[in-house]
Amino acid sequence: MDAKDAPQAAAGKVRELGSFIREQRTGAQLSLRNLANLAGVSNPYLSQIERGLRKPSAEILQKVAEALRISAETLYVKAGILDERRDDDLAAAILADTTLTEPQKRALLEVYVSFRQVRLQERDPVVTLIEDDTAASA
Template sequence: MTGSKVGSIGEYIRDQRQRAKISLRQLADVSGISNPYLSQIERGLRKPSAEILQQIAKGLRISAEALYVQAGILEEREADTDVQAAIRADLILTERQKQVLMDIYESFRKENEAAVAAAGPQAPGADAPGTTVQNET
């Protein structure tokens, strides 16, 4: 990992904390990490471990995976769909709720992909599997 990544993870955490409108002290309380250590992470003076990043993610109610990617621990995955991005960005949902929604969303996508593949190519303008068309009269 490069030194710039260490600074960028701290900046990213600070940005997420500010977006969540919580103080450094509040994040320290909810994450179980000391206020001075969090401050050092945000200023780029300390490189947090995966475990610390996970605690910070829970405190910020964001995806630990996002922090791992920012810190260079994980490779960035292919881009999310708008739905996936919205679920991950939601500050109200818990990590568990986000994961359940993502699992359901993925199962629906796989089911529909399988149905499309089984049906073969459709004519342009044909309805997607599982949709109903209502005629307006």
């Protein structure tokens, strides 16, 4: 990406973040005013964030995440503050944790994989069926 494309990419990230926050808010059945009150920000400011007109600080994202009861890390990634964590990073962290027993590590990994499969199925049931067929034939 050239330097002249960077502002457009940043604006796209801000719009994507705003849309994501709006989706989470409507999914949680919160009005704009309710979320603004819970997050401790003004109603117009939150509206501007949702419309992609303002880029909130990490502190504001933390408050919005708490109000929506979602991970602040998710919002940080959407905002471009953090890089998205790869799936194998989590597995590696679990496997490297010396405070966990082997059965605990296996259980955590199994739960994680099952949650991801459910989530992927919700997003695209056709892809999940194809992946399941591929795994079964292997």
